[in-house]
Amino acid sequence: MDILLVEDEPHLAEQVSRALIQAGHAVTVAVDGPGAVKKATGSRCDLVVLDVNLPGYDGFEVLSRIRATRLPVRVLMLTARSEVGDRVAGLKAGADDYLTKPFALEELLARVDVLGRRNVAPEADIVYRIGDLCMDMGKRRVSRGDRPLELSPREFEVLQIFMKEPGRTFSRDEICERIWEREHEYDTRTVEIFIMRLRKKLDRPGEESVIRTIRSVGYMLNSAP
């Protein structure tokens, strides 16, 4: 993948970019907010690894400026461990995933792999259809009626859980475990944000949501959206 690394700490930037290059990625580095936006939107870029605290303006501002361009760039945010609010804010602003500092390089590479999944071989040639919602596993495409939907890899994974077993209720904990099984920093708030993001993309105004909340249990896919 073409990766833009936005990190103002030179030592960390060098370590991370070396690891990414060794893993076969092409890496460009930006060290401040304005530089990051310019590089993310001005040249070919599949993924931005984005630090929150940056000179110029911060990672959230960079994220919102990238999202405003509607370019299909994936964003992995690097947040401080103590700042739960940062993580929530980042996901709400459209980050595809987050990693808290300090992190192990292997963990970063694993997250980058997840975010790059759309570029690798399809897993199975199955198409799930529930009502007018359609999920093509081979092409990794989702559509509602004739409207194609742009889902991030994580959003895709969450929706997939529901599409495979429509009519079943999943608790927040179960969704958490299925998506973030090997990662220890998840929490159920993360699931809530992903459900919110999916509803925003899937639902039609004025209609019942595709994903129903089952009070004090979890979520279920509406069987006939």
Ligand code: CA
């Ligand atoms: Ca920083």
